[in-house]
Amino acid sequence: MKFLKKIAIGVRQLLKDENFLYGIHKVENLVSKVLSIALIIVILFSLFDLVMILSIDLIATEATGFFSKTLIEIFGMFLNILIALELLENITAYLRRHIVQVELVVVTALIAVARKIIIFDPKQYDKIDLIALAIASLALSASYWLIRRMNQHK
Template sequence: MGFFRDLSRQAKRMTSDEEFLGFIKVIESLVSKILSLAMVAVILISVVDLIISLGQDLFLHQPVGFFTTTIIKIFGFFLNILIALELLENITAYLKNHAVQVELVIITSLIAVARKIIILDLKEVTGLQLIGLAIAILALSISFLIVRFMNKRTHNGH
């Protein structure tokens, strides 16, 4: 009988808002740590993939020009790793501050759009797609300026 009474008390305590929010924070922290470890694995595998690709182009193939893989594809590899590093920084910042840092998210988005533009094959895109990319860049840039302005204003005490 005492077991059920203790279990009832535990359940009642867990239904309080403070206990529940504490439980949610623990879950958020655990998920963030798992995502961080997964992102580190993705980054390391991507770096190894880049090294293998560069090594094959430099040492195994008869170079035509310098790389058989187009330089644009190599830039794409580098930018993918940079985006992954930015995502890891976003997760790390969340673990430190327990808040999403909007400025970092916007910067990561700008890098992703820049990557798309750098590796873009102009023969395969329509004018409408280019306009869409231009609007995305403009919107992200304006968002970044607004967030940066608001952050500076908050730090300066206004």
């Protein structure tokens, strides 16, 4: 019986607001660090993949051109790495200040939409998809402008 009473007191202590928030803070930090490590691994593998593709395409050149893949696909790979770096910046900014920086998130989203527009294949997608990307780009651009303007006034 004393054992159950001790457990109940311990649980009550853990559920106090400050203790509970401290535990959540620790879990958030741990998750952020694991995400950072996983993202670094993804970036390194993506970079290795890009270097290998470029090296193979440049070494094994054909008379028709330098790259067997289209430049659009190669640009897409570059932008994927850039987006991953932006995500890593978002996570490290969170670890530094423990707040989500909306400006960084909007910039990352804008880069992702721009990447999709750059690699857009009109044969594969409908025109409405391009219109949706344009609207998303305009909305994100307007959001970024508003956030920057608000930050400048502070």
